[in-house]
Amino acid sequence: MPRSRFLTLTAAIAFAAISTLALEGRGGAGPLAPSLAPARDDWEGLSQFVRMAQDELGPQRVVVTSTLELGDLRRADALVIVHPERAVDPEELAVFMRSGGRVILLDDYGTGDQILTHFGIRRVPMPQRPAAMLRGNPALAIADAVGTHATVVGVGRVVTNHATGVENPALAPILVVHGEEEPDVLLAVGGAVGQGRLVVMGDSSIVMNAMLRYPGNRALSVNLVRFATEDDAWGRQNGKLYVLVNDFEVTGSFGVDPGLGGIVERTWHSAGEALEMLRHEGMPPLVAYAGALAIGLGVVVWTSQRAGKTHRPSPPRFARPTPVVAQGGVAGHAASLSAPGAAARFLTMLELKSALEDELSARLGLDRTPPHDVLVARVRAARLLDEDGARDLSRLFETLARYERILLDKRHRALERLRDAEVMAVAARVRNLLAAAAQGPSRDTVEKNQ
Numbered sequence: 001m002p003r004s005r006f007l008t009l010t011a012a013i014a015f016a017a018i019s020t021l022a023l024e025g026r027g028g029a030g031p032l033a034p035s036l037a038p039a040r041d042d043w044e045g046l047s048q049f050v051r052m053a054q055d056e057l058g059p060q061r062v063v064v065t066s067t068l069e070l071g072d073l074r075r076a077d078a079l080v081i082v083h084p085e086r087a088v089d090p091e092e093l094a095v096f097m098r099s100g101g102r103v104i105l106l107d108d109y110g111t112g113d114q115i116l117t118h119f120g121i122r123r124v125p126m127p128q129r130p131a132a133m134l135r136g137n138p139a140l141a142i143a144d145a146v147g148t149h150a151t152v153v154g155v156g157r158v159v160t161n162h163a164t165g166v167e168n169p170a171l172a173p174i175l176v177v178h179g180e181e182e183p184d185v186l187l188a189v190g191g192a193v194g195q196g197r198l199v200v201m202g203d204s205s206i207v208m209n210a211m212l213r214y215p216g217n218r219a220l221s222v223n224l225v226r227f228a229t230e231d232d233a234w235g236r237q238n239g240k241l242y243v244l245v246n247d248f249e250v251t252g253s254f255g256v257d258p259g260l261g262g263i264v265e266r267t268w269h270s271a272g273e274a275l276e277m278l279r280h281e282g283m284p285p286l287v288a289y290a291g292a293l294a295i296g297l298g299v300v301v302w303t304s305q306r307a308g309k310t311h312r313p314s315p316p317r318f319a320r321p322t323p324v325v326a327q328g329g330v331a332g333h334a335a336s337l338s339a340p341g342a343a344a345r346f347l348t349m350l351e352l353k354s355a356l357e358d359e360l361s362a363r364l365g366l367d368r369t370p371p372h373d374v375l376v377a378r379v380r381a382a383r384l385l386d387e388d389g390a391r392d393l394s395r396l397f398e399t400l401a402r403y404e405r406i407l408l409d410k411r412h413r414a415l416e417r418l419r420d421a422e423v424m425a426v427a428a429r430v431r432n433l434l435a436a437a438a439q440g441p442s443r444d445t446v447e448k449n450q
Contacts, residue, residue, distance in 0.1 A: 036083055036208055036245055038064045043210035046082065046245060052212075053225045053241055061229075064243045071252040075100035075195075076239030078228035083110040083204035085247045090118030096254045098194030100235065102228050106204045108164045110246075116166065121189065121200055124165040127179030134159050143175040143187045150230070151190065151199060151223045158216040163187055163203035174199065195234045199227070345418045346403055352430050353400035359434050360384070372397040384437040396429055 035044040053062045068079075070092055079096075081088070084107060093103050093115065105112055116122065130141035139162045145152035152174055160177070165185035174188035188201040207224070211217045229237050244250075283291070357369045364378050376397065380390040403418070 034246055036204060038243060038245055041209070043208070045209050046207065046243075048209045048212050049207045049221055050243060052218075052221055053243070056222065056225045057229060057241060061240050062243065063240050064245075066244075066248045068242060068244060068248065068250045069252045070096065070250060070254040073101065073242075073254050074239050075255075076235070076237050078102040078104070078237070078239065078241050080104045080106070080224070080228065080241065080243050081112070082106045082207070082243070082245045083108070084112055084244070085110055086249065087111055087114055088250055090115045092250070092254055094118065094193060097196030097198060099255060100195040100237075101254075102197045102199075102237070104199045104201075104224055104228055106201045106206060108162065108202050108204050110204060112200075116200065119168070119193070119198060119200075120170065121166050121168040123202065124167050124185055126160075126163055126165050126177055126185055127182050129180040129182060131178035131180045132157070141177045143177045146173045146176045149174045149190055150227045151188075151220065153223060155219045155223065156216050158187075158206065158220055159211060159214045160187060160203045161205040161208075161211060163206070166200055166202045171198075171200075175201070197227075199224070345420065345423050346406065348423050349400060349403045349418075349426060352427055353397075353404065356396070356400075356430050356434065360437060363437055372401065379437070385433065386436075389433060389436050392429065393433055396426070396433070399426065 033040050033045070036046055037044075038046045038050045041047045050062065050064055073096060075096075078101065079093075081103065088111070097103055105115060113123065126138075126141055128138060130138055132142040132144075134140035134142060141160050141163065143158045143160055143163075145155045145158075149172055158175060163177075165177070165187060166189055167186060168189055168191075171189040171191040173186050174190050176184050176186050178184045187203060188199065190197065190199040192198075205211060206217060207221045212221060225241065228241055229239070231237050357375065360375060360379060361369045363384060364375075364382060366378070369375065370378070372394070376390055376394045379385055379393060380387070385393060
């Protein structure tokens with residue numbers, strides 16, 4: 001066999017053996033974990049960040065999990081969410097933070113947009129020409145610490161990796177990427193949610209192994225862990241730090257009764273958050289336009305209905321004609337005789353009242369009937385009745401006036417309650433009073449007394 005062919009065959013066998021060994025070794029270790037996996041020790045993993053958290057808090061307080069049961073959380077716990085690939089209910093996170101929990105979201109191209117929208121945060125593109133960048137690459141823009149937030153204490157500059165900007169004027173700025181002849185863009189913002197806290201960064205790889213070789217990134221990572229677990233005015237934060245990365249699942253509800261009381265409480269908090277967001281950020285233009293249009297249409301409809309509606313004229317009460325049945329005299333007497341049932345009894349009462357007034361006025365020599373209190377005073381002064389008779393006359397006038405009001409107001413139930421015995425009793429009182437008055441002084445004596 002020629003020497004050249006022998007060398008070629010030997011090289012092929014060696015390459016095949018090396019390839020087989022490599023494949024066997026990789027197969028024994030299982031499939032390669034995805035980027036940002038906490039178990040990966042290479043440059044794309046988060047193992048250094050996890051060990052850093054364990055060094056700060058102790059291994060028992062750092063929980064790396066792919067399934068989180070919200071019912072197991074306490075208000076002293078904290079969540080570090082890195083590049084979520086499944087939707088996370090932002091209202092559940094809001095309930096957790098309102099009670100004192102803390103959430104740190106590191107996300108650039110994951111499914112964190114729903115969380116951002118819930119808290120009024122929107123994504124914005126990074127400057128195309130950053131003022132500072134690594135190796136002249138705009139995708140590796142350098143962010144500067146801004147403000148006095150606890151997460152950037154002692155942090156100078158942080159290297160980013162294909163990050164996205166975030167924006168919410170109501171939240172505190174934490175990191176900013178300055179633009180070269182273009183607006184600066186915030187990389188991270190933070191704020192309070194009830195008794196808890198929220199930090200959002202638009203870069204999920206800022207804490208991965210390869211990035212932690214930069215001093216600013218390493219200092220930022222330590223500060224994030226400390227911020228998530230430090231005590232505050234609401235109490236001690238001695239809970240656990242949950243690290244959730246990529247394709248994790250969140251189940252259950254945090255600290256809320258699943259019954260009607262819990263639903264009402266959650267609805268109340270959601271309404272409060274919506275009003276607070278409206279107060280800080282105002283109403284979206286489309287909603288404001290739709291609301292103004294609805295109000296304008298409502299005014300037009302209401303005005304046209306009112307303007308086109310006809311009303312039946314209603315004269316004031318003092319200008320209305322007096323019903324025949326209430327006029328007394330011949331007309332009233334005829335009406336009382338023709339009225340049926342209870343109405344006839346009431347009309348008889350009015351006739352007795354009219355007869356009593358007319359007879360007493362005639363005996364006093366009056367041209368018209370005065371008010372009842374004046375008529376009783378005249379009767380008492382003319383001594384047509386003694387004191388007991390005058391008091392009885394006053395009470396009788398009150399009774400008859402009450403019946404007159406019932407009839408004029410058309411209170412049908414009261415009309416039906418009047419019985420014949422009551423009418424007969426009133427008639428007897430009228431006869432007795434008129435008989436007693438007839439025995440009093442004559443008309444001439446009355447005129448002399450006047």
